[in-house]
Amino acid sequence: MRPIFLRSVFRVAIIATPILLVLHYFITHVLALIHIFFQHPGIAITQREVANAYLNGTLQESRKAPQIPKIIHQIFHNWKDPANETLPSDWDQQRHTCIDINPDWEYRLWTHKSSLAFLSTHYPTFLPAYLSYPHPVQRVDALRYFLLYHYGGIYLDLDNGCLPSIKPGSDSLDALTYFPLWITDGGRGALSNNILAARPNHPFWGRVVAELIEGRGALPLGSLTERLAGFWKRWWCLWGVLRYVEISWGVGQWFIGGAWDEYHRMLQLGQDVMTGKTVEGVVVDEEVSGRLYRLMMDNRPGMDEWVFFTQGRGGTWHGWDNWLFLEIGEHLWIFSMVLASLVGLMGWLARRYWRAQRGKGYRKVKSEDMEDRSE
Structure with missing residues (x-):
């Protein structure tokens, strides 16, 4: 079971690392852009x-x-x-x-x-x-x-x-x-x-x-x-x-x-x-x-x-x-909230994907199997 778990972690890391790097680059640039529209x-x-x-x-x-x-x-x-x-x-x-x-x-x-x-x-x-x-x-x-x-x-x-x-x-x-x-x-x-x-x-x-x-x-x-x-x-x-x-x-x-x-x-x-x-x-x-x-x-x-x-x-x-x-400049707070919601959604999807990957390789044990093993 440990090798299966390690393979899952490695697979998630391979996929998540470039995504996180792109997200970091994108978010920092977007934040710099948003800053331009404030006081x-x-x-x-x-x-x-x-x-x-x-x-x-x-x-x-x-x-x-x-x-x-x-x-x-x-x-x-x-x-x-x-x-x-x-x-x-x-x-x-x-x-x-x-x-x-x-x-x-x-x-x-x-x-x-x-x-x-x-x-x-x-x-x-x-x-x-x-x-x-x-x-x-x-x-x-x-x-x-x-x-x-x-x-x-x-x-x-x-x-x-x-x-x-x-x-x-x-x-x-x-x-x-x-x-x-x-x-x-x-x-x-x-x-x-x-x-x-x-x-x-x-x-x-x-x-x-x-x-x-x-x-x-x-x-x-x-x-x-x-x-x-x-x-x-x-x-x-x-x-x-x-x-x-x-x-x-x-x-x-x-x-x-x-x-x-x-x-x-x-x-x-x-x-x-x-x-x-x-x-x-x-x-x-x-x-x-x-x-x-x-x-x-x-x-x-x-x-x-x-x-x-x-x-x-x-x-x-x-x-x-x-x-x-022009609309972003006029409604900056709405734009900021929409952007924060999108980032939150992406984080939630990433978390679901991570949990799904962790579950692979494991077989759900039925209660009957546990009873058989205890006898």
Whole structure:
């Protein structure tokens, strides 16, 4: 009986070990994904709060001088015809709402040609990764981070425009230049990368740029072994079937949300945000520690008003799975409970299988047999 029992245990171990490893990998990645949809660190500010502080002068008094240079960046890559740099009429009108009411600002529209020239000149080691992204929108995502790190300024997607100035005699975006860095928060869990701002060489964008140069989200274009490794790396998005997942988690807004949380975690631990080494004497304070700002931009009815920006036609890169993750963001607790139930069900099925395997090789003894043996 012992050999039979040992064989059963060995058989269960052979089957269960790879299943448990896959489950561990899957669950840890899902938990990391869920974390992106919860409350993020940093200092949340509404557009109205910024506007009021600018109008009454407290923003200028506390900050002394603007930190973000007056540069507006936008990117237009015509994916179907890269040589055609003519913008759709609605996007062209949208961008002029920013150009016309910010006359003291420099405006830069980055096309395919100018984007490649910028990266070739300043970040040539990133070009192979940049050109290998499986989705064209990933190049637009990555480029904006390099532009903010290198030049600073405010980046806007082409489906975003600007509202009139809140103060006569000043440009509409001037109030937003007094912070070292801010990112937009749509209030639905995941942070957004549609409107971003920073001073040049900010360490947050330094960390992001360094990770992208190392190949984050890129596909290897070298040997067959490297290509096969790159193919395997895409399993979590079902090799591009989950398009929204691959774009968002690769170099998009989910990636930025994770980088944001990690940056603040390192600040809390007193670590250098570039090297990860502990720095003595770090004071955790809203200003001294370098905590960053989340500019609230929730466009749902009843939420804080938009004072500086508008929203137009967008989502040109969205796929079929976009609505799925929008619903997850809206009903995160329900999704979490469903996920926990599925994990519990899998555990229960595994336990039943284990008990069934243990029972093999044994014969149920009838009461008559026991009576015969006792006589």
